[in-house]
Amino acid sequence: METSRGIFISIEGGEGAGKTTVLNAIRAYFEAQNCAVVCTREPGGTVVGERIRETLLATDQAIVPDAELLLMFASRAQLTQTLVLPALAEGKVVLTDRFTDASFAYQGGGRGLPVSKIEALENAFVGIRPDLTLLLDVGVAQGMARAQARGQQLDRIEQEQTDFFQNVRSAYLALAEQQPQRIKRIDASQSPEQVVSDVLAVLAAWQAG
Numbered sequence: 369m370e371t372s373r374g375i376f377i378s379i380e381g382g383e384g385a386g387k388t389t390v391l392n393a394i395r396a397y398f399e400a401q402n403c404a405v406v407c408t409r410e411p412g413g414t415v416v417g418e419r420i421r422e423t424l425l426a427t428d429q430a431i432v433p434d435a436e437l438l439l440m441f442a443s444r445a446q447l448t449q450t451l452v453l454p455a456l457a458e459g460k461v462v463l464t465d466r467f468t469d470a471s472f473a474y475q476g477g478g479r480g481l482p483v484s485k486i487e488a489l490e491n492a493f494v495g496i497r498p499d500l501t502l503l504l505d506v507g508v509a510q511g512m513a514r515a516q517a518r519g520q521q522l523d524r525i526e527q528e529q530t531d532f533f534q535n536v537r538s539a540y541l542a543l544a545e546q547q548p549q550r551i552k553r554i555d556a557s558q559s560p561e562q563v564v565s566d567v568l569a570v571l572a573a574w575q576a577g
């Protein structure tokens with residue numbers, strides 16, 4: 369995997385984990401250090417990627433798991449080559465709301481696609497992993513209740529059943545166990561203030577290390 373001059377951080381988690389709040393806190397943390405920060409999200413983050421996001425999420429059509437995986441990677445290739453790598457080459461901090469770990473969790477864990485397929489796409493079309501990944505871990509029922517409390521219509525993937533989200537969570541936790549240096553689990557069942565405080569402590573320790 370490629371190394372870079374900037375800092376590449378992803379935020380991951382299941383439904384209602386609180387990624388938005390955490391992303392804003394991390395941005396403020398780095399801006400206070402006078403770093404240039406670029407925030408983005410997946411799927412999406414580019415004009416083409418946002419169109420792919422619409423295709424993936426705002427549809428009633430069934431999408432076969434392989435097509436879902438390929439669309440996630442099409443969005444990711446566009447984002448990586450046009451935004452992530454150039455920003456890192458300029459020494460910026462890139463914060464992304466999800467990256468390839470989400471494909472391992474949702475398409476691997478949730479849909480049951482083989483890890484080897486996802487790794488092959490990662491190697492062929494992405495070639496970079498975040499320097500640090502913050503996994504916001506919350507129980508499925510608690511996370512779904514938060515997401516539903518927002519009162520917005522649920523998208524295609526959010527309409528999946530509890531089992532699917534349990535498998536997503538298990539896959540995320542397995543990734544964190546396999547890659548403890550890169551992926552830090554945060555207890556996201558706590559209050560937003562406590563979650564942010566834990567995230568900033570992990571970040572400070574990581575930067576110091």
Ligand code: Z5A
Pocket residue numbers: 381382383384385386387388389409410411440465466467468469470471472474475514515517518525526556557558559560561563
């Ligand atoms: N997906 C995939 O399948 N494969 C891939 O490779 C990628 C993605 C990259 C879109 O992602 C979907 O794409 C997603 C995974 C799939 N599918 N689903 N389902 P997304 O990240 O854009 O969408 P999301 O996961 O549905 O986001 P979310 O539900 O908005 O989660 P969040 O950003 O973590 O939540 P939030 O907006 O920050 O918070 C949700 C609500 O909870 C909100 O009202 C908050 O005020 C509240 N909240 C947040 N934190 C707390 C705490 N600590 N306590 C109480 N309430 C809280």
